[in-house]
């Protein structure tokens with residue numbers, strides 16, 4: 001997709017064999033991943049750092065900052081950072097692939113430490129509003145101009161409403177990061193969809209995280225003009241089945257692109273999608289027109305970041 005609309009991906013944990021949450025990714029690794037992203041028609045991404053011990057998150061954030069400082073293509077492609085965790089819901093199902101023992105309640109001091117390590121590059125923070133007491137971190141982040149996105153959460157309706165009033169403006173991978181067995185009506189997916197007028201709703205369109213017919217329903221309710229497609233790609237993106245990593249965890253990828261943490265099939269652990277395969281899915285499985293695909297994969301993510 002060289003001459004078409006350029007994709008913009010708000011959630012990328014790795015690409016082409018490079019894990020952005022690894023403790024030994026080199027500048028050369030970042031160069032390779034970003035060159036492949038650019039060749040795959042991706043104009044910009046937010047490199048995503050997920051829950052871990054704070055020292056590990058800090059050093060991974062610094063590593064991304066350094067890789068950008070040293071290399072033009074990395075600077076061009078990695079347009080910012082998405083910090084996903086550690087202030088998420090620790091309960092099984094909601095915590096998903098994040099290491100539960102590193103999850104913690106939201107804390108302004110810790111948040112500031114992470115923001116400082118990212119040196120002004122943080123554009124999105126995913127947290128669980130119900131774990132942000134007094135919504136203090138939500139308020140602080142929105143004052144700082146950082147997008148607060150709810151995710152890996154089970155926020156009740158009144159907490160979501162208060163979070164929106166405090167600056168919450170996005171929801172991370174709607175339909176995922178929640179248990180498979182939840183109440184058929186009163187669940188976090190229905191709650192967030194009821195707030196879709198106020199939130200950017202992000203979806204993973206790989207056909208593994210959400211069946212296409214359900215994704216079609218979600219997009220109709222949320223509206224293509226308020227929705228964003230992300231890959232949530234891990235290092236396996238663009239490669240075949242095998243064993244990969246996200247941070248200190250091993251991820252198995254099967255021949256259908258289903259990811260799992262070392263033999264535990266209870267939840268997914270990122271995708272192997274690229275923006276090209278995601279756009280193809282929207283075209284071929286959801287039969288969306290090109291304008292809608294462009295909004296979901298390029299215009300809306302940039303609008304959310306106030307880049308257009």
Ligand SMILES: CC(=O)N[C@@H]1[C@@H](O)[C@H](O)[C@@H](COP(=O)(O)O)O[C@@H]1O
Nearest residue numbers: 096097098176177178267268269270
């Ligand atoms: C990189 C990464 O790990 N991304 C998340 C994962 O954290 C989460 O566990 C899963 C939940 O999906 P599920 O709720 O459908 O299992 O979605 C994504 O794959």
